[in-house]
Amino acid sequence: MSDVRIDDLKTGSFDTWATIEAKRAEAVKTVTVKVDHKAATRQAIIVAVRKAGIPLMTRSEWKAKPSARSDGPDWDYRAIVIHHAGNSYSCSADGAELIRKAENTDIASFGHISYHYAIDCKGTIYEALDIREKGAHLKAANTGKIGIVFLSDFSLPGEAAAHGPSLSDSFKRGAKAGVAEILGQAKDAVSTSWDTPTTPQLNAVDVLVKTLVEYFKIAMLGGHREFASANDQGRACPGAHGLKIARDLRNRYGLDVPK
Numbered sequence: 001m002s003d004v005r006i007d008d009l010k011t012g013s014f015d016t017w018a019t020i021e022a023k024r025a026e027a028v029k030t031v032t033v034k035v036d037h038k039a040a041t042r043q044a045i046i047v048a049v050r051k052a053g054i055p056l057m058t059r060s061e062w063k064a065k066p067s068a069r070s071d072g073p074d075w076d077y078r079a080i081v082i083h084h085a086g087n088s089y090s091c092s093a094d095g096a097e098l099i100r101k102a103e104n105t106d107i108a109s110f111g112h113i114s115y116h117y118a119i120d121c122k123g124t125i126y127e128a129l130d131i132r133e134k135g136a137h138l139k140a141a142n143t144g145k146i147g148i149v150f151l152s153d154f155s156l157p158g159e160a161a162a163h164g165p166s167l168s169d170s171f172k173r174g175a176k177a178g179v180a181e182i183l184g185q186a187k188d189a190v191s192t193s194w195d196t197p198t199t200p201q202l203n204a205v206d207v208l209v210k211t212l213v214e215y216f217k218i219a220m221l222g223g224h225r226e227f228a229s230a231n232d233q234g235r236a237c238p239g240a241h242g243l244k245i246a247r248d249l250r251n252r253y254g255l256d257v258p259k
Contacts, residue, residue, distance in 0.1 A: 038075060042131050045211055049125060052207045056125040062096065064128075065103060069111030071142065074134035079145045079220040079258070081227055082208060083115060083137060084154040084238040084244040088127055089150055091195045095120025098151040099128070110136040115147035117208060123200025125208060145227075146212060148205065155239030163225055163236040197241055198247040205227045209249050222258035230258045 049056045089098055099118050106114045114136035118126040128149070129135055137147035212218060223246040228235035238246070250257065 004018065010259060036066050038132050041181035041215055044216055045131065046127070048211045048214075049207055050098045052211075054123065054125060054204050054207045056127065058127045059130065062099060062126055064113070065107065067129075067133075068107055071110070071112070071136060072135040073132055073145060075132060077144055077146050077212070077216040078218060078256065079222075080212060080218055080249075080255075081137060081145050081147050081228075082205075082221070082223045082242055082249070083147060083149040084242045085118075085149055085151050086237065087155065087160075087194075089119035089151055089153050089195075090193070091198065095122055095124055095126075095151060097199035099126045102128070102149070102151065106136070112136070115149040117146075117148045117202055118151055118203050119148065119208075120151045121198050121201060123198065123204040125204050137225070139231075139233060141227065142229060146216075146218075148208065150196070150197070150205075150242065150245075152201070153193075153239070154195060154197065154245075155236050156194060159236040159239055164234050194239070195241070197245060201243070205245060205249065208254070209253060213253055213255075218253075219256055220258055221253070221255040222246050226258040 046056055046058060085098065085102055089101075096119060102111045102118060106112065112133070113128045115128045116131055116135055118128045120126070129147075131146070134141045135145065135147040137149070138145060209221070223241075223243045224237035225235045225243065226246065249255070
């Protein structure tokens with residue numbers, strides 16, 4: 001248990017072990033211990049990532065806010081979805097500030113942070129939403145899908161207009177959503193800066209995906225845009241650089257294209 005941190009033990013149950021010694025002809029008294037396998041799996045993922053040399057901050061360590069509401073439990077994961085945070089994020093900002101920014105935005109929209117893991121430009125992984133909870137990173141299609149977001153802007157200028165939701169679809173969600181899409185596309189069109197994936201980010205996502213594939217029956221991996229396109233929706237996320245990351249991971253681990 002040397003890789004388990006005290007704060008991680010405040011919620012949930014975890015596997016442990018013991019050695020029993022008994023003299024001949026003596027009865028051995030046993031104790032039945034109930035183990036919460038989901039909590040143990042969550043902790044095993046954290047330990048495995050850290051053992052691989054990747055820094056990982058649990059929700060308690062980065063002091064995540066309690067969720068205002070939940071979309072319910074989730075567990076039998078079959079897919080991983082790669083996202084980027086978008087053009088209001090940058091590698092020039094501190095990762096701790098960016099995960100807090102993403103949290104505040106998502107709580108206002110969904111009542112909880114929408115992704116399960118976030119990766120900053122230094123390669124630190126943040127446990128965003130507890131893996132036992134359903135995310136909110138895909139439109140009406142989150143069940144069984146783990147969301148990983150890079151706290152970066154991986155899209156090239158013009159991708160928002162070319163691949164994002166149409167303005168008519170955006171206004172169907174309300175005037176505020178429509179105006180936000182117009183402003184977002186305008187900002188993206190004239191953007192002169194974006195992030196390219198850093199080596200620490202690439203190392204971190206590789207270790208994370210490798211670990212998740214070991215613990216869940218993951219069959220499919222893709223970028224947000226690929227999952228959206230499979231459902232006749234438009235999304236620019238995770239940008240050209242994020243899509244390349246998704247393709248590389250898919251090939252490396254023999255996973256299917258979203259469908």
